[in-house]
Amino acid sequence: LIAVTTNDEVNMIACLIASIQSKVVTKIARIRNLEYLEVPQMLDKQHLGVDLHINPELEAAESIARILEVPAAHQIIEFAEGRVKLVGLHIARESSITGVELQYLSALQPTRGILIAAIQRKGELLIPHGYDKIEVGDLVWFICQSEDVNNALQAFGVTAHSARKVLIYGGSKVGYFLARRIENEVSVLKLVEPDSARCEQLSQELSRTLILNGEATDQRLLEEEDVGDMDVLVAVTDDDEDNVLAALLAKRIGVPRVVTLIKKSGYLPVLQAIGVDNVVSTRIAAVNKILQFIRKGAVLSATTLGETDAEAIEFEALATSDVVGKTLAELKFPKESIVGAILRNDEVIIPGGATRIMEKDRVIMLARKSSLTRLERMFSVKLEYF
Incomplete structure (x- = not known):
């Protein structure tokens, strides 16, 4: 049951009724009221029967915080408690690896330990092979x-470099x-808010943030605050x-990177083209949080890749599943999928065809949604186990 109405109380009651009717x-529940979030024990399984409570705004803030660690990235997805990252990067200009077939990238010293997991080109997502090449304008997803x-x-x-201002x-x-x-975590943090009452409230709750009353679409204000000296502007009204508008104005003034929050998914395809570096959606952030609870099999985490039809998934290799003890070449995973990394104890393995999956390995994959059902079956417990 996924209760995501606009009313927190309705969502909580729906979960409570469902827990009474079925224990499995x-x-x-979507919970937006901060007062409820401050009493987490009220929302746990024992009291209201809620397995997971999500706050889309909190998830969006976490997504933006990850971007600020690497402002050049389009999106960053973490696995294995942050030890492995899947990074989306726009290729804006020629480099030593553009135009080179992927099978030859391992000969370039800087790319060792890096796997190109997907390429998004002109709106189409490609699960690459060794003969594919990276081109200027691509959105490349790599894992390391x-x-x-x-x-x-x-x-x-x-x-x-991480954003400091x-x-x-x-x-x-x-x-x-x-x-x-x-x-x-940053050296300079300013927050601009048009509502004076909200500014007063924020100034009492944020001890190391300079609160400014005004509009970030006001060029004079931005110039007075020397916004061009900032590393990143984040627009989250x-x-x-x-x-x-605030993001585009900041770019014109000289801010190197801008991040924009949006609710209308129809804007996603065009914002990059007009100069917005990073776009975060509260809807996508919430969906990513939910995915691991609705996926079958030994799924530890799952995240969508923007507005594409692909997901990045972290599986646990159970002893009784079809994948344990076999090499990647033997397993014949779906063509529209790729194994990006394997975490074995404390070792991160960027795999090849001869890599063998062992019991309790954490296997990080990227796949189109059409391949997910088959992958879930492969990682699930075999029926004969019962």
């Missing part, structure tokens, strides 16, 4: 250990969550159009 149904992300970005000709436009829930999340 997984129950998920977290400590290798900077080396990977350098191989693509991108300077890697950040301006947030919008004291919305997302803006508040984000400021609270990063204010002890509740108005999509305001967010886009």
